[in-house]
Amino acid sequence: MRVLAGIQPTDDALHLGNYFGALRQFVDLQQKHDETLYFIADYHSMTKLRDGKQRLHNTLDVALDYLGAGVDPEHAVFFVQSDVPEVTEVTWILSTVTPMGLLERAHSYKDALAKGETPNHGLFTYPVLMAADILLYHSDLVPVGQDQKQHLEMTRDMATSFNHHYGEEVFKLPEPYILDSTAVVPGTDGRKMSKSYGNTIPMLASPKKTKKAVMGIVTDSTPVEDPKEPQGALFDLYALFATAEEREDLAARARAGGLGYGHVKQELLAKVVDYFEPMRERRADFERRPDDVRDILASGAARAREIARPVLDHCRRAAGLGTRTP
Numbered sequence: 650m651r652v653l654a655g656i657q658p659t660d661d662a663l664h665l666g667n668y669f670g671a672l673r674q675f676v677d678l679q680q681k682h683d684e685t686l687y688f689i690a691d692y693h694s695m696t697k698l699r700d701g702k703q704r705l706h707n708t709l710d711v712a713l714d715y716l717g718a719g720v721d722p723e724h725a726v727f728f729v730q731s732d733v734p735e736v737t738e739v740t741w742i743l744s745t746v747t748p749m750g751l752l753e754r755a756h757s758y759k760d761a762l763a764k765g766e767t768p769n770h771g772l773f774t775y776p777v778l779m780a781a782d783i784l785l786y787h788s789d790l791v792p793v794g795q796d797q798k799q800h801l802e803m804t805r806d807m808a809t810s811f812n813h814h815y816g817e818e819v820f821k822l823p824e825p826y827i828l829d830s831t832a833v834v835p836g837t838d839g840r841k842m843s844k845s846y847g848n849t850i851p852m853l854a855s856p857k858k859t860k861k862a863v864m865g866i867v868t869d870s871t872p873v874e875d876p877k878e879p880q881g882a883l884f885d886l887y888a889l890f891a892t893a894e895e896r897e898d899l900a901a902r903a904r905a906g907g908l909g910y911g912h913v914k915q916e917l918l919a920k921v922v923d924y925f926e927p928m929r930e931r932r933a934d935f936e937r938r939p940d941d942v943r944d945i946l947a948s949g950a951a952r953a954r955e956i957a958r959p960v961l962d963h964c965r966r967a968a969g970l971g972t973r974t975p
Contacts, residue, residue, distance in 0.1 A: 658707035664849035666842035717932025728949030780804040835882040873909035890920035
């Protein structure tokens with residue numbers, strides 16, 4: 650069973666939402682399945698990020714965060730999307746069997762229009778590149794959240810269309826692996842944690858930066874001595890790191906009165922710092938060895954291309970495109 654997932658390097662630091670929403674589960678999946686492929690989607694980031702130096706910086710930062718969090722190159726194929734040029738050829742081929750109407754229904758495109766943006770061609774055809782990412786490696790499972798299922802459904806539509814038009818089962822139809830969405834990760838302002846909202850708590854930042862973010866969590870003005878209901882962003886974030894007994898104890902102290910929000914923030918901060926400390930140390934070790942990180946990514950890309958080339962060759966033969974130049 651082959652699992653594939655990617656992340657864009659549009660930001661230079663992953664946050665708690667990235668970790669609990671996906672990365673933690675990616676680390677678990679690499680131990681449970683025969684083969685896992687994780688890639689840094691630098692091509693995808695080009696629809697929004699127009700600074701090449703920043704993209705390179707972000708790509709390395711994401712690689713460090715993934716390695717620090719426990720993505721193991723001994724178990725997972727870890728690479729940068731643009732290091733596998735086959736993906737761009739498959740993107741073009743798939744685009745020729747993809748109806749315009751399908752792309753116009755994509756959430757990413759419709760959201761951009763709703764925000765008054767003027768989408769570029771890259772954003773409009775974003776689902777085709779995403780489909781190529783998935784289909785090029787004969788992926789069996791693709792981890793997605795409930796709100797991302799459309800992307801996989803579109804990928805299956807494109808694969809089915811190509812297979813039908815050319816009369817061969819070239820592309821395997823992938824299945825969704827629905828990520829655990831029970832771990833709600835609110836941002837410091839109570840909305841969903843997102844870099845675009847500016848409400849994130851960094852995952853592997855220094856304790857000083859983590860403290861600044863945690864202390865900025867928005868709460869109401871209930872006095873310290875008054876009882877409080879253990880609800881809202883602060884308590885939900887605490888629950889991500891606490892045991893059931895710790896959550897019950899905190900709730901009881903909050904309802905009894907005498908527990909200030911500042912005290913809860915201090916307890917949350919201690920848990921966040923302690924939880925991620927081993928990952929910060931591992932990340933720092935890789936950061937001191939950038940050449941080793943580049944070697945890991947290069948090795949991952951070489952392995953990814955070994956998987957991709959036979960798929961592309963089959964695709965070219967079916968489409969009558971002749972022999973691929975090595």
